[in-house]
Amino acid sequence: MAALKKFIVLISFLAFLGIGTIGCEQEGPAEKTGEKIDEAAEQVGEKAEELKEETGEELEEAGEEMQ
Numbered sequence: 001m002a003a004l005k006k007f008i009v010l011i012s013f014l015a016f017l018g019i020g021t022i023g024c025e026q027e028g029p030a031e032k033t034g035e036k037i038d039e040a041a042e043q044v045g046e047k048a049e050e051l052k053e054e055t056g057e058e059l060e061e062a063g064e065e066m067q
Contacts, residue, residue: 010041011044014037014044015038
């Protein structure tokens with residue numbers, strides 16, 4: 001559970017950084033870096049969701065085997 005909380009804080013922080021660069025009209029190095037951070041945060045979020053679903057399925061299967 002502590003790892004999940006750390007993950008959520010990390011994603012929130014990365015999203016906050018990404019939102020801060022939205023106002024830039026010209027795409028400079030900071031904007032490009034922000035986009036890369038956003039993409040990485042999105043990928044981490046997707047992977048976390050996959051892991052959550054896989055873990056849930058494995059727990060369900062283990063529960064069924066115990067019955």
